[in-house]
Amino acid sequence: MDILSQIVADTVETIKKRKQTLSLNDLQARAGASSHPHHSLKAKVAADPKPHIIAEFKRKSPSRPNINMNADPVAVAQTYEAGGASAMSVLTEPDYFAGAPEDLQAVRRAVAMPLLRKDFVVDPYQLFEAKAWGADLVLLIARILEPAQLAELNAAAQELGLETLCEVHNREELAVVGTTPVDFLGVNCRDLKKFSTNLDQLIDIVDDLPDHAVWVAESGIGGREDVARLEAVGYRAFLVGEHLMRNTDPGAEIGNLRGNPA
Numbered sequence: 001m002d003i004l005s006q007i008v009a010d011t012v013e014t015i016k017k018r019k020q021t022l023s024l025n026d027l028q029a030r031a032g033a034s035s036h037p038h039h040s041l042k043a044k045v046a047a048d049p050k051p052h053i054i055a056e057f058k059r060k061s062p063s064r065p066n067i068n069m070n071a072d073p074v075a076v077a078q079t080y081e082a083g084g085a086s087a088m089s090v091l092t093e094p095d096y097f098a099g100a101p102e103d104l105q106a107v108r109r110a111v112a113m114p115l116l117r118k119d120f121v122v123d124p125y126q127l128f129e130a131k132a133w134g135a136d137l138v139l140l141i142a143r144i145l146e147p148a149q150l151a152e153l154n155a156a157a158q159e160l161g162l163e164t165l166c167e168v169h170n171r172e173e174l175a176v177v178g179t180t181p182v183d184f185l186g187v188n189c190r191d192l193k194k195f196s197t198n199l200d201q202l203i204d205i206v207d208d209l210p211d212h213a214v215w216v217a218e219s220g221i222g223g224r225e226d227v228a229r230l231e232a233v234g235y236r237a238f239l240v241g242e243h244l245m246r247n248t249d250p251g252a253e254i255g256n257l258r259g260n261p262a
């Protein structure tokens with residue numbers, strides 16, 4: 001079983017348990033009562049031609065067992081926001097990424113930038129969770145969804161007022177997306193078998209990316225030159241995790257990535 005299949009199998013079990021603790025009906029009521037205003041990344045991207053950094057909070061990952069295990073999500077969020085991040089990605093998956101719903105909820109109370117619930121969404125229940133916890137965007141990974149399932153989750157998320165970031169790794173997965181009106185189309189250049197990243201793949205695929213979504217470059221971005229190279233071929237937003245989580249001054253580095261060195 002590959003790593004994504006393992007994560008998805010465990011996620012399905014986690015959702016089963018959560019449904020026993022909080023029914024879908026009760027969760028829907030909570031999501032409906034959520035008083036968080038919507039913070040739109042789409043609007044930010046439309047208003048500003050400069051590169052947009054989606055700064056990620058990630059303690060660890062399958063490829064990196066210890067990135068920054070003791071990091072405080074609220075302190076990191078405040079630094080990211082002050083540094084000019086357009087949005088923040090918060091891992092909520094517990095077993096492989098040491099994330100938690102409480103991280104997203106705490107960050108929501110502390111900052112006003114758009115928040116991405118970064119998880120392995122396979123069930124509409126997770127969309128209501130995302131809404132109830134204060135997210136503005138959700139990740140939908142093409143590799144783990146059937147085309148009809150992706151279309152349904154995308155429509156359900158947008159109906160709830162969540163923007164969608166659909167992630168692909170290659171051309172084959174673009175077929176899963178088809179004409180589904182996702183808001184953001186992310187290309188992730190991490191090879192999930194070797195755990196290596198190769199930014200050239202993000203460049204090779206651009207001729208086949210659909211125009212209906214904003215393009216997001218994901219994984220392995222390590223400096224201003226990387227952003228500039230990817231921006232030159234049409235990417236408008238950049239999901240950056242490890243590079244910022246290991247940086248001693250992530251706020252300044254976000255400015256640098258955007259082409260505004262301190």
Ligand SMILES: O=C(O)c1ccccc1NCC(=O)[C@H](O)[C@H](O)COP(=O)(O)O
Pocket residue numbers: 003004056058061062063064188190192195197218219220221239240241242243
């Ligand atoms: O990073 C992993 O090891 C990983 C393994 C399995 C599924 C997803 C994985 N990573 C998630 C991501 O896509 C990254 O967190 C994100 O693109 C940021 O990447 P980076 O800037 O390289 O931390």
